[in-house]
Amino acid sequence: MANWSEILNEIVATSTTPNKDFDGVRKKYLEKLFQLTGRNVIAIYSGWLQKQGIRNPYFSINDALMPGLMAAVNKLDKSKGLDLILHTPGGEINATEQIVFYLRKAFKDDIRAIVPQLAMSAGTMIALSTKEILMGLYSSLGPIDPQVSGAAAHAILEEFREIKATYARTPKEAAAWVPILNKYTPTLIGNCEKAITLAESIVGTWLETNMFAGKKDRQLKARKVLNALGSHKKTLSHGRHINIEEARKLDLNVTELEKDKDLQDAVLSVHHSYVVTLSLTPAAAIIENQIGMRFVNFVAMPQTPQFVLGPQPIQTG
Numbered sequence: 001m002a003n004w005s006e007i008l009n010e011i012v013a014t015s016t017t018p019n020k021d022f023d024g025v026r027k028k029y030l031e032k033l034f035q036l037t038g039r040n041v042i043a044i045y046s047g048w049l050q051k052q053g054i055r056n057p058y059f060s061i062n063d064a065l066m067p068g069l070m071a072a073v074n075k076l077d078k079s080k081g082l083d084l085i086l087h088t089p090g091g092e093i094n095a096t097e098q099i100v101f102y103l104r105k106a107f108k109d110d111i112r113a114i115v116p117q118l119a120m121s122a123g124t125m126i127a128l129s130t131k132e133i134l135m136g137l138y139s140s141l142g143p144i145d146p147q148v149s150g151a152a153a154h155a156i157l158e159e160f161r162e163i164k165a166t167y168a169r170t171p172k173e174a175a176a177w178v179p180i181l182n183k184y185t186p187t188l189i190g191n192c193e194k195a196i197t198l199a200e201s202i203v204g205t206w207l208e209t210n211m212f213a214g215k216k217d218r219q220l221k222a223r224k225v226l227n228a229l230g231s232h233k234k235t236l237s238h239g240r241h242i243n244i245e246e247a248r249k250l251d252l253n254v255t256e257l258e259k260d261k262d263l264q265d266a267v268l269s270v271h272h273s274y275v276v277t278l279s280l281t282p283a284a285a286i287i288e289n290q291i292g293m294r295f296v297n298f299v300a301m302p303q304t305p306q307f308v309l310g311p312q313p314i315q316t317g
Helices: 004-014 022-037 063-074 093-107 122-128 153-169 171-181 186-211 218-229 244-249 261-280
Strands: 040-046 082-087 111-115 132-135 254-256 283-289 294-298 307-309
Touching: 004 022, 004 261, 022 040, 022 261, 022 283, 040 063, 040 261, 063 093, 063 283, 063 294, 082 093, 082 122, 082 261, 093 111, 093 122, 093 186, 111 122, 122 186, 132 244, 153 186, 186 218, 244 254, 261 283
Parallel strands: 040 082, 082 111, 111 132, 132 254
Antiparallel strands: 040 283, 283 294, 294 307
């Protein structure tokens, strides 16, 4: 495995121009992973951890990423399946639904999710749509409870119902809740209920038709996952990290990377090459495959996003 500093030294050593060859090193390790598994590789990486304090819509999963994903899928031999490497804080549920639909149709459900470090929220939803999740002891999934207006939909409904119950018991006591109750419009409550129904419906269907497909108790298994990861009351925080042991308790089809040293080394070398790129270049998000097709968003000009689509290099000083 090449760690962070070794990747950086390799980039410096292999560069023959003032612009460091971040792209060449990433492609090298993506190709090594492909050669090891014989499966297509697409990496979806966000730089939200490296560029904290910067607002950029491309840090999260949204519809703007679809052109990059389409470009990454376009020239691949779909019969080889797909290993989807995810490093993301999550994003929009509607975009996530379309991404999953597109990938499952393209690769006929032969998709594994690889989580080198973090695939949170909508990233976890994508992982749950696959047939298998590869994680290390250092990897984390996250809760999938939907967020509405910046708050957990479950939490909003729980508080609203608590206020209603208090008012039914002791109207005078409930008067103290009036300022809070005023912010809960019928539209907000309805949106929360719909968001929860949508999230549970699509993730439950994905689990039943891929990871748990063929199992007699697939509906019960899917409900177990939804009850655990979709409940704000149980997870307590939308940022809660779900490690590999917790994922296995949910009967998810999870493979431990430590069981295959060569595979672990290949995955972590890919991961570190992306972390170095996101740390030392203006790149905010990268979608890339093993044949060098890449889609990059930069933060250098946040009001006019710049993109690279194709084999052109990410240039830095």
